[in-house]
Amino acid sequence: MNQKFTALWVTENSDKTVTRQVLERSIDELPTGDVLIKVVYSSLNYKDALSATGHKGVTRKYPHTPGIDAAGTVAATTDNRFQVGESVLVTGYDLGMNTAGGFAEYIRVPANWVVKLPQGLTLQESMIYGTxxxxxxxxxxxxxxxxxxxxxxxxxxxxxxxxxxxxxxxxxxxxxxxxxxxxxxxxxxxxxxxxxxxxxxxxxxxxxxxxxxxxxxxxxxxxxxxxxxxxxxxxxxxxxxxxxxxxxxxxxxxxxxxxxxxxxxxxxxxxVDSVECPMSIRLPLWQRMASDWKIDLTQLMTDECDLATLNNQYIDKILQGQALGRVVVKL
Known part of the structure; x- marks a missing residue:
């Protein structure tokens, strides 16, 4: 599948500095995995900003696409637990760390990382929560x-x-x-x-x-x-x-x-580790976050941006301690 999509791409220069840009990639370049997801929303976390600035404690090898959160719809799957068109989300595991992440229009991941969107949450709301x-x-x-x-x-x-x-x-x-x-x-x-x-x-x-x-x-x-x-x-x-x-x-x-x-x-x-949290805890918690634990998400300071604005403004802002509330990225 040689379809093109837009992604944030971080490369490491010879002097160990990094360069970030928004460019086109091909779905064929994504890592292998059971589920191909068309990403609709992602969100910005401190760990994403570290990955986007070359922090080897988060991401070992570059070039790379950060984004430890993603929510969207299944575009293709080899796992019968999921159906094409189904709304899903992924947070944690290796997404956005050493596996191409959610600051892109597509991700491909193992099926065991994928959570079906709980009833009571929209894709946008799931990323206002995010990791x-x-x-x-x-x-x-x-x-x-x-x-x-x-x-x-x-x-x-x-x-x-x-x-x-x-x-x-x-x-x-x-x-x-x-x-x-x-x-x-x-x-x-x-x-x-x-x-x-x-x-x-x-x-x-x-x-x-x-x-x-x-x-x-x-x-x-x-x-x-x-x-x-x-x-x-x-x-x-x-x-x-x-x-x-x-x-x-x-x-x-x-x-x-x-x-x-x-x-x-x-x-x-x-x-508290949310990265490798087992599904036996992860799934019930997402259900609670969509139901009896659901907070009024309109009260959170939430900025929504595209990839270019994320790259030019918000990554540096969160590193400087100036972030307030949540930043949701619309792909």
Whole structure:
């Protein structure tokens, strides 16, 4: 099939810099796979921006098309679980990392990566969620499964204006939790209150600069999206038998902490990985995100753009920490 399609194409130069451009590719150039999908929407995540700027921790080999999210319709399939024309989505696995991703009009992937679009979601809505929304839902799932209930007290969400954080705030608020939003963007307070945050804390107050092994316990739970010193402080500030989920590293991948939160307060640190999340968890969570956990997606700050605008504006914006809410890419 020599059909042409448009894609974002990232190449590595001899001096190790990268060049990005929107160009035409052929379906024959896509990797092998069971399901060919005509992509209608994708979305921008921090990991996509890293891949688009040559980060070898995300993408090992270039040239490459980033985009860890894609939603569209089945164009061809060799797997009888799917039908041509059926609406589907793909998030995580190797899509957009080392397999040509969703910043293109077509992707071809293994059938085991593909999720049928749940009833109650449009293709656009599924990408307003995207990996960020799924990661937020998975974080809430793990916090609840560990034992966090609304009556136990305040729940802190760090990086609250980002993709994971904003969905996390809205979802926790919908489920009846007292949400405290941590952010470095003073202009975003109205946005966070609209999502359901009852209290907003500036980023500088989320970092404990003393060397005390523990701080006064405040949080019943924490949904951390940033890592680094903010996660360190959150652990020290979590109440007895509290729960902290960890899913991001935009502040730092390093965690400089001690054992006291764990051995004196019994705090649980819950790792959240949405990339290899098994279908036994992934499918029910997407169903919940389309039904009883569905948030008012119109409340999220959502920008919609094409590939050219994504390339020229939004990739650099998210790397500079200027992103607010979600960026959906219309192919």
């Amino acid at each position: 960020a929304g799924f990661t937020a839902a998975l974080s809430v799932h793990k916090l609840q499964h560990a034992g966090l209930t609304p009556e136990k007290g305040e729940v802190l969400v760090t990086g609250a204006t980002g993709g994971v954080g904003s969905v996390g705030v809205a979802l926790l608020a919908k489920l009846g939790y007292h949400v405290v939003a941590g952010t470095g963007k003073a202009s975003s307070h109205d946005f966070l209150k609209q999502l359901g945050a009852t209290t907003i804390i500036p980023r500088e107050e989320l970092v404990e600069i003393s060397n005390r092994p523990l701080s006064k316990g405040r949080w019943a739970g924490v949904l951390d999206t940033v890592g680094g010193d903010i996660l360190t402080t959150a652990l020290k500030s979590t109440k007895y038998m509290g729960y902290v989920s960890c899913c991001g590293l935009v502040a730092s991948p390093d965690l400089n902490t001690n054992v006291y939160p764990f051995i004196l307060r019994g705090v649980d640190l819950l790792g």
